[in-house]
Amino acid sequence: MPIFEFRCLQCGKLFEKLFLNPNEKVDQIECPACKSTTFERVISRTNYVMGKSGKKPQLTTRSCGPGTSCMTLDIPGPD
Numbered sequence: 001m002p003i004f005e006f007r008c009l010q011c012g013k014l015f016e017k018l019f020l021n022p023n024e025k026v027d028q029i030e031c032p033a034c035k036s037t038t039f040e041r042v043i044s045r046t047n048y049v050m051g052k053s054g055k056k057p058q059l060t061t062r063s064c065g066p067g068t069s070c071m072t073l074d075i076p077g078p079d
């Protein structure tokens, strides 16, 4: 069963979300500490989920300012 980790962008709390229902939407998640719905998904070392369709996380580099670059990790969610 897929477990995803999230980090709250409001208070910084790390929390996990177990998707019991594969149709559950990410936007139904809220921070257990501050009820914020702004968060980022974190890669779980123990639950590095390969989607059933074989999708894998994509690491892309993009420019985010003069002389700097940012790494963006796109992790496929449950279909």
Ligand SMILES: [Zn+2]
Binding pocket: 008, 009, 010, 011, 012, 013, 031, 032, 033, 034, 035, 036
């Ligand atoms: Zn929070």
